[in-house]
Amino acid sequence: MATPSAPQLTIGEAAGYAGVTVRAVRHYHQRGLLPEPPRDASGYRRYGTQDIIDLIRIKALSQAGVPLARVGELLHADPGEFAVAVAEIDVKLQEEIRRLETHRLAVAQLASGDGLALPVEVVDYLDLLRGLGLSERIVTIERDGWLLVTAQVPDQVREWIAGKVEAMHDPMFIRMYRAVDEAIDCQPDDPRLEQIADDLASLFGQYSGGETDADAPLDDTLVAMLDAQTIGSSAGWRHLALLLEQRGWTGWTNPESTGTNASEHRAPG
Amino acid sequence: MATPSAPQLTIGEAAGYAGVTVRAVRHYHQRGLLPEPPRDASGYRRYGTQDIIDLIRIKALSQAGVPLARVGELLHADPGEFAVAVAEIDVKLQEEIRRLETHRLAVAQLASGDGLALPVEVVDYLDLLRGLGLSERIVTIERDGWLLVTAQVPDQVREWIAGKVEAMHDPMFIRMYRAVDEAIDCQPDDPRLEQIADDLASLFGQYSGGETDADAPLDDTLVAMLDAQTIGSSAGWRHLALLLEQRGWTGWTNPESTGTNASEHRAPG
DNA sequence: TTGCTCCTCACGTCACGTGAGGTGGC
DNA sequence: TTGCTCCTCACGTCACGTGAGGTGGC
Numbered sequence: 001m002a003t004p005s006a007p008q009l010t011i012g013e014a015a016g017y018a019g020v021t022v023r024a025v026r027h028y029h030q031r032g033l034l035p036e037p038p039r040d041a042s043g044y045r046r047y048g049t050q051d052i053i054d055l056i057r058i059k060a061l062s063q064a065g066v067p068l069a070r071v072g073e074l075l076h077a078d079p080g081e082f083a084v085a086v087a088e089i090d091v092k093l094q095e096e097i098r099r100l101e102t103h104r105l106a107v108a109q110l111a112s113g114d115g116l117a118l119p120v121e122v123v124d125y126l127d128l129l130r131g132l133g134l135s136e137r138i139v140t141i142e143r144d145g146w147l148l149v150t151a152q153v154p155d156q157v158r159e160w161i162a163g164k165v166e167a168m169h170d171p172m173f174i175r176m177y178r179a180v181d182e183a184i185d186c187q188p189d190d191p192r193l194e195q196i197a198d199d200l201a202s203l204f205g206q207y208s209g210g211e212t213d214a215d216a217p218l219d220d221t222l223v224a225m226l227d228a229q230t231i232g233s234s235a236g237w238r239h240l241a242l243l244l245e246q247r248g249w250t251g252w253t254n255p256e257s258t259g260t261n262a263s264e265h266r267a268p269g
Numbered sequence: 270m271a272t273p274s275a276p277q278l279t280i281g282e283a284a285g286y287a288g289v290t291v292r293a294v295r296h297y298h299q300r301g302l303l304p305e306p307p308r309d310a311s312g313y314r315r316y317g318t319q320d321i322i323d324l325i326r327i328k329a330l331s332q333a334g335v336p337l338a339r340v341g342e343l344l345h346a347d348p349g350e351f352a353v354a355v356a357e358i359d360v361k362l363q364e365e366i367r368r369l370e371t372h373r374l375a376v377a378q379l380a381s382g383d384g385l386a387l388p389v390e391v392v393d394y395l396d397l398l399r400g401l402g403l404s405e406r407i408v409t410i411e412r413d414g415w416l417l418v419t420a421q422v423p424d425q426v427r428e429w430i431a432g433k434v435e436a437m438h439d440p441m442f443i444r445m446y447r448a449v450d451e452a453i454d455c456q457p458d459d460p461r462l463e464q465i466a467d468d469l470a471s472l473f474g475q476y477s478g479g480e481t482d483a484d485a486p487l488d489d490t491l492v493a494m495l496d497a498q499t500i501g502s503s504a505g506w507r508h509l510a511l512l513l514e515q516r517g518w519t520g521w522t523n524p525e526s527t528g529t530n531a532s533e534h535r536a537p538g
Numbered sequence: 539t540t541g542c543t544c545c546t547c548a549c550g551t552c553a554c555g556t557g558a559g560g561t562g563g564c
Numbered sequence: 565t566t567g568c569t570c571c572t573c574a575c576g577t578c579a580c581g582t583g584a585g586g587t588g589g590c
Contacts, residue, residue, distance in 0.1 A: 006497030007490050012569060017491065019420050022570090027554055042562050044570055049494040053413045056420050060386035064372045068553070086376055093373045097366055103333045104362045107355055117329035144322045151288050151325050221276050222286065225318040228275030281543065291544090296580055311588050313544055337579070 006048050008040070014047035018055035025055065033058055033072050065093055119154070121161045122146045128165060132174055138181045141233060145226050152222055176203050186236035193236065197243035204249060275317050277309070283316035287324035294324065302327055302341050334362055388423070390430045391415045397434060401443055407450045410502060414495050421491055445472050455505035462505065466512035473518060 015022045028034040034054055037045050054075065061071045066089055074085055122143075129139050150157050167173045179196045186193050218226075231237050284291045297303040303323055306314050323344065330340045335358055343354055391412075398408050419426050436442045448465045455462050487495075500506050 006501055007493045009490070010570075013490070017417070017420060017494075021554080023554060023556085026572095031553090042570075044562080049417070049498045052420075052494065053416055053498070056386050056416050062553085064376045065369075090373060090376050093369055093376060097369045097373070100334075100362055100366045100369070104359060104366070107333045107359050107362060117325050147322055147325050148286070148318070151286060151321075221278070221282070224276045225286075225321065229318045229322075232275060279544075290580080292580060292582085295546095300579090311544075313588080331579085 008046040008048065009052070011045050011047065014052055014055065017052050018059060020055060020059050024059075028055070028058055028068075031068050031072070033068060033075070064089060065096070118143070118146060118150055119157055119161075121158050121165075122150065125161050125165055128168060129177070132168070132177065134177055134181050135184070137184055138177075141230055144229055148222065148225060148229070149218065152218065172203055176200060179203075180237075180240075183236045183240045184234045186239070188235055188239035190236065193240055193243060197240060197247060200240075200244060201247040201249060277315040277317065278321070280314050280316065283321055283324065286321050287328060289324060289328050293328075297324070297327055297337075300337050300341070302337060302344070333358060334365070387412070387415060387419055388426055388430075390427050390434075391419065394430050394434055397437060398446070401437070401446070403446055403450050404453070406453055407446075410499055413498055417491065417494060417498070418487065421487065441472055445469060448472075449506075449509075452505045452509045453503045455508070457504055457508035459505065462509050462512055466509060466516060469509075469513060470516040470518060 009017070011022050011025055015025050018025075025034070029036050034051065037047050037051055040046050057075060058068075058071055061074055062068060066074065066085075070085065074082060077085065126139055126143055126146075129142060130136075146157070146161075149160075179199050183193060183196050231241055278286070280291050280294055284294050287294075294303070298305050303320065306316050306320055309315050326344060327340055330343055331337060335343065335354075339354065343351060346354065395408055395412055395415075398411060399405075415426070415430075418429075448468050452462060452465050500510055
């Protein structure tokens with residue numbers, strides 16, 4: 001009793017006392033983190049107290065996000081190295097937490113269905129369009145347009161959307177959007193298209209279009225994608241574009257008509 | 270111009286506009302998340318606008334921590350299913366953030382070198398021992414003992430350590446610890462051991478040992494491990510145990526002598 | 539012609555999980 | 565004898581990364 005005999009645990013017992021799985025212990029042997037203990041007559045590994053302590057420390061480091069490759073070094077590092085490594089680990093954990101918190105915010109927005117990969121401002125703008133009574137179809141088209149633009153130039157989007165929201169206080173803009181919305185489901189021979197084209201041509205004439213800027217021009221390919229996504233998605237819109245051209249308008253690529261903002265950043269036709 | 274032609278992007282261009290890698294796009298095809306687009310004359314995949322939008326949405330969901338297996342369902346889910354799934358994702362993200370924050374705290378403690386897998390209270394207690402001038406060797410032995418106990422019964426440790434801290438206000442306890450510390454590096458024939466054994470026997474006699482409790486008894490194997498880790502680690506201690514037995518003491522397994530708390534939870538021998 | 543992109547396998551990463559097939563211990 | 569643990573391969577997981585070896589496009 002004066003010299004207590006150290007217990008020789010099997011791998012399952014050792015794993016249990018350390019709070020890890022049997023497979024994890026074998027894995028640590030394979031990775032060289034924990035030396036293979038002696039075997040008994042049956043070929044079973046037999047673990048001592050120090051092995052359990054090492055297992056607990058390996059588990060703690062690993063759970064703190066330290067890759068096993070570094071755990072090996074750290075187990076036998078002096079306090080100086082250890083402190084440096086710990087500082088690095090803390091920075092990584094901080095970054096990871098910030099990343100997840102950002103994603104949580106994104107996911108919360110995402111509950112609305114729109115917020116997926118879109119800034120809050122854009123989601124609010126889309127809700128504004130809904131509030132004006134515009135159809136889900138046109139809102140979806142707007143949303144997809146903004147998805148494309150946001151993926152490309154995320155930083156500019158906030159400014160652009162501010163301009164759009166302001167424009168939406170102008171009753172003329174609202175009338176234009178409603179007219180375009182009405183056109184979306186028209187057949188090309190629908191007589192309403194002629195009336196809508198007349199209205200739009202008149203509205204466009206009143207609007208001098210001074211908001212064009214070229215801070216971050218979108219490249220031609222992206223503009224073509226946006227056009228395809230907007231005009232190309234509706235036979236009514238395609239025909240409306242033709243009618244507007246007949247009235248001297250230079251095409252859908254003008255800002256107020258497409259419902260996306262891409263064209264605002266090209267000089268009017 | 271009235272009917273803009275949709276651009277047909279190569280895989281590299283598509284990946285670029287969506288902000289993912291070329292390999293990721295091929296992977297999404299393989300997983301069935303994104304249908305294979307048509308090929309051109311050279312066998313190159315050619316992507317349209319909707320593909321880019323889908324890629325952006327896949328990326329957003331994936332980055333939010335949604336496994337690709339679920340991304341597939343969610344891409345075409347109705348708003349109800351989507352909302353439920355989003356709520357689940359948010360819960361997972363919250364858990365993950367909490368887990369990482371806990372680990373950050375652990376890692377911060379870990380900077381001291383001790384805090385690895387130990388509660389703050391234990392670290393403070395170890396610092397208290399250092400403050401009393403005890404050697405690093407005995408502090409390390411204490412630490413490893415607490416590591417073993419904490420891995421086993423983490424909830425009880427806080428109470429136990431409170432009792433230990435209180436006991437350390439008793440000068441008798443401090444003298445015992447210092448005597449035991451002095452013995453650690455003694456050869457078995459060191460004459461000081463006799464003196465230390467006399468002192469300890471005297472101290473033990475004064476101490477009635479009323480703090481034993483059995484709230485969460487440690488199993489025999491764990492106690493044996495603790496004994497091996499403490500007494501077994503020093504020839505001086507092993508001999509001191511013998512000398513104490515000669516003085517009628519029942520062994521190291523009595524609480525005040527080992528420096529670990531395990532034995533406090535067994536009835537004195 | 540050079541350099542870049544594209545193509546299809548197919549193995550590597552990371553920390554283990556999970557059988558597959560067999561043997562020892564109580 | 566049954567059931568549990570142990571043993572050693574060795575493939576599977578997850579979301580791609582990274583060559584390997586070859587061809588098309590500008």
